[in-house]
Amino acid sequence: MTAPRVSFVSLGCPKALVDSERIITRLRAEGYEIARKHDGADLVVVNTCGFLDSARDESLAAIGEAMADNGKVIVTGCMGATPELIREKHPGVLAITGPQAYESVMAAVHEAAPPAHEPFVDLMPPQGVKLTPRHYAYLKISEGCNNRCSFCIIPALRGDLVSRPAADVLREAERLVKAGVKEILVISQDTSAYGVDVKYAPSLWQEREVRTKFLDLARELGEMGVWVRLHYVYPYPHVDEVIPLMAEGKVLPYLDIPFQHASPAVLKNMRRPAHQEKTLERIRRWREICPDLAIRSTFIVGFPGETEEDFGELLDWMDAAKIERAGCFKYEPVAGARANELGLDEVPEETKTARYDRFMARQQAISASLLKKKIGRRLPVIIDEAHGTSARGRSQFDAPEIDGAVHISARRPLRTGDIVTVKIDRSDAYDLFGQAV
Numbered sequence: 445m446t447a448p449r450v451s452f453v454s455l456g457c458p459k460a461l462v463d464s465e466r467i468i469t470r471l472r473a474e475g476y477e478i479a480r481k482h483d484g485a486d487l488v489v490v491n492t493c494g495f496l497d498s499a500r501d502e503s504l505a506a507i508g509e510a511m512a513d514n515g516k517v518i519v520t521g522c523m524g525a526t527p528e529l530i531r532e533k534h535p536g537v538l539a540i541t542g543p544q545a546y547e548s549v550m551a552a553v554h555e556a557a558p559p560a561h562e563p564f565v566d567l568m569p570p571q572g573v574k575l576t577p578r579h580y581a582y583l584k585i586s587e588g589c590n591n592r593c594s595f596c597i598i599p600a601l602r603g604d605l606v607s608r609p610a611a612d613v614l615r616e617a618e619r620l621v622k623a624g625v626k627e628i629l630v631i632s633q634d635t636s637a638y639g640v641d642v643k644y645a646p647s648l649w650q651e652r653e654v655r656t657k658f659l660d661l662a663r664e665l666g667e668m669g670v671w672v673r674l675h676y677v678y679p680y681p682h683v684d685e686v687i688p689l690m691a692e693g694k695v696l697p698y699l700d701i702p703f704q705h706a707s708p709a710v711l712k713n714m715r716r717p718a719h720q721e722k723t724l725e726r727i728r729r730w731r732e733i734c735p736d737l738a739i740r741s742t743f744i745v746g747f748p749g750e751t752e753e754d755f756g757e758l759l760d761w762m763d764a765a766k767i768e769r770a771g772c773f774k775y776e777p778v779a780g781a782r783a784n785e786l787g788l789d790e791v792p793e794e795t796k797t798a799r800y801d802r803f804m805a806r807q808q809a810i811s812a813s814l815l816k817k818k819i820g821r822r823l824p825v826i827i828d829e830a831h832g833t834s835a836r837g838r839s840q841f842d843a844p845e846i847d848g849a850v851h852i853s854a855r856r857p858l859r860t861g862d863i864v865t866v867k868i869d870r871s872d873a874y875d876l877f878g879q880a881v
């Protein structure tokens with residue numbers, strides 16, 4: 445079992461390069477590996493240039509090479525505007541899309557080489573993200589994982605942790621910001637472990653050495669003047685060091701920590717990292733330093749061996765931790781995962797469903813009461829979808845696709861990607877409502 449691999453050829457002007465960057469960023473975020481050679485990759489994407497005859501010839505030659513070496517080729521970019529020219533020479537290409545058609549490229553990639561989907565740990569929905577966002581981007585900082593959670597096959601699929609050098613990640617972030625991205629979502633399988641594999645080796649960024657380390661990366665990203673959101677962080681002690689950056693407004697006061705459960709027995713069976721940490725105590729201390737901190741997490745109910753008592757512990761933990769956002773999955777065996785061989789009792793389907801419903805009801809009540817406290821506040825909100833003087837956006841406490849929304853009305857027309865101040869005047873279980881000021 446391996447992750448799908450995409451070989452990428454980028455031709456043309458700086459604008460085309462930005463498109464390539466965006467597509468590669470998305471591919472990485474969805475779990476594709478970027479291959480160095482066409483040969484052996486699952487498919488090739490050629491981002492073409494059609495500005496001059498010579499550029500067109502170069503593009504056609506690059507497509508020909510990809511067809512010969514691999515045979516599964518998706519063409520995008522400026523030459524996509526004249527598909528007949530491409531088809532005439534290379535009738536076998538899988539798909540042709542025009543410049544900046546990220547969504548069509550991703551759809552063609554999904555069709556030719558479906559992404560490897562890991563139900564409990566994927567940040568991306570299996571069908572990919574809905575919007576064609578240009579104002580936010582997922583930035584993947586490492587591949588693979590050193591943990592061995594029993595329900596997960598990612599280490600088998602992608603191998604151990606391989607961190608990208610800090611300078612490499614920062615260069616990608618800088619290019620994204622230059623291309624208009626206003627919010628960077630840092631992702632990996634275990635963001636807090638970033639750099640462990642390379643012993644935090646430094647690399648050169650803007651004439652200074654930056655260590656390949658969670659804190660150092662967060663600090664540098666925090667200087668880029670955009671929203672920086674951290675996903676897949678485990679509650680290790682060194683995470684404490686990042687909280688002051690949140691209190692200072694350098695990175696968003698938001699932590700996505702996949703706790704998955706709260707019962708020590710279940711966490712042990714899950715072989716979760718940091719399962720012995722005293723998470724409630726840690727959360728309390730973080731909130732002391734950064735009172736606005738929003739925590740989002742996911743949980744699995746009905747894991748083999750989960751008793752009513754274990755589940756009760758989870759609900760008690762939820763009551764005590766009062767985290768802002770929580771998603772829940774009913775456990776289903778993942779083919780190839782070790783959890784299937786632990787010899788633990790399966791939880792009956794109706795018990796799983798009942799626990800799921802009880803969990804969601806509890807979280808909904810917590811979410812509703814926390815959101816009510818935001819009424820009257822003025823919050824910065826990034827706009828995801830604008831329709832004249834009304835819009836749908838997100839506060840700093842909400843990540844795209846997985847968290848809640850802020851519904852905005854305004855006196856002036858709003859634009860997607862703008863960050864506006866919104867006075868909150870109403871809330872419900874998951875969303876906020878207010879006026880742009």
Ligand code: SF4
Pocket residue numbers: 565589590591592593596597598599633634717
């Ligand atoms: S931390 Fe656990 S669940 Fe997440 S990728 Fe690694 S092994 Fe899988």
